[in-house]
Each structure stands twice: as structure tokens, then as C-alpha cells.
Amino acid sequence: MSDPRLAGRSLRRIAFDEAQIAARVRELGDEITLAYPAGELLVLGLLKGSFIFLSDLVRQISRPLQVDFVVASSYGDGTESSGTVNLVYDPETRIEGKHILLVEDIVDSGRTLNRLMDLLTQRRPASLDVCALLHKHIATDLRYPTTFVGFPAPHEFLVGYGLDHAENFRHLPYIASLQ
Numbered sequence: 001m002s003d004p005r006l007a008g009r010s011l012r013r014i015a016f017d018e019a020q021i022a023a024r025v026r027e028l029g030d031e032i033t034l035a036y037p038a039g040e041l042l043v044l045g046l047l048k049g050s051f052i053f054l055s056d057l058v059r060q061i062s063r064p065l066q067v068d069f070v071v072a073s074s075y076g077d078g079t080e081s082s083g084t085v086n087l088v089y090d091p092e093t094r095i096e097g098k099h100i101l102l103v104e105d106i107v108d109s110g111r112t113l114n115r116l117m118d119l120l121t122q123r124r125p126a127s128l129d130v131c132a133l134l135h136k137h138i139a140t141d142l143r144y145p146t147t148f149v150g151f152p153a154p155h156e157f158l159v160g161y162g163l164d165h166a167e168n169f170r171h172l173p174y175i176a177s178l179q
């Protein structure tokens, strides 16, 4: 497969194409709209991976909401999780009393989620839920359910639509595995 955005790398396969992603994001937007009939909703995007998903998702949610971001990093330049989760940016927006929807691109080992959810719980939100575009369903010590899931993730290293390999390929409009 040749795509000028790949800088000479080849794709093994496209796991989810643009149309599949757009259709599922519309469905998630509808689910989320229905799930929050009242109250203040703060959609909290976990950077960097969620930036494209979050941008598309919030435009499919038909109710008032606010957006903020949190930055955590668990991977270095490799394809394996390093095991430590560092918080680099903490949201400035008030969390107490609001419905918080944490948006992730992918749940892998679940370490990032456990750490962030522990932290956010302490700030006394009205509710705290997770929306992940992809979920590997391999986490054995995940202490929080993922309320909204886009797709079960195949057990491949995925790039595109926000997901990177050594900071590359985030801008692919589809989700693919590399050769």
C-alpha cells in the first residue's frame, strides 16, 4: 500500500477505514448525548493520542459541554509500554460536581486509565466515565470499566487517527498496522 504520508513505510493492513470510524463516532456521539440528560458535562481528552477522536466526537454530541485536556505519557519511542505513567498537564477546569467523560484513543495495559481515574475520582466529579475509541481487552488489573468503546482493538500495533509510532503517523485518517 503506498501512501505519501507513510514516509516510505508500508502498511500491513487498514484495520478501520475513514467511513467505519466516522460511522462509529456518530453512534458514540448519540449514545453519549442520551447518557447525559442533565448536568454539566466536561469532556476530558487524554493527549496526545485522543486529539483527532475527541475533535470528531464532540461534534457528534448534541448537548452543552466543555472541553479540556490532560496529558499523560507512558510510552517512549518504542512499541512497548514503559510501565510508568507521567502526568505532564493537569486540567485547569473545575471537575467537582461535573459529569466527566475521559476520552482515550486506546486502552492497552490499562495503566494510564487506572492512574488517571484514581486522580480524577479524588476531585469529586458528579460522575466519571471513559470513552475509548479502541480497547484491547487485555488489561488484567483494570479497575475501571470503559463505558463507551468504539471498537475492540486487534492485537497489532496500530497507528493513525491520533495513534503514533515514535510520534509519526498520527495524521493518517484511518487506523492501520505497520508492516
Ligand code: PRP
Pocket: 046, 047, 048, 049, 050, 072, 073, 074, 075, 081, 104, 105, 106, 107, 108, 109, 110, 111, 112, 113, 163, 164
Ligand atoms: C498511549 C495511548 C493511551 C495509552 C494506553 O499513550 O494513547 O493513552 O498509551 O496505554 P495503556 O493502557 O497501556 O496505559 P502514550 O503514552 O503513548 O501517549 P500519546 O497519547 O501521546 O501517544
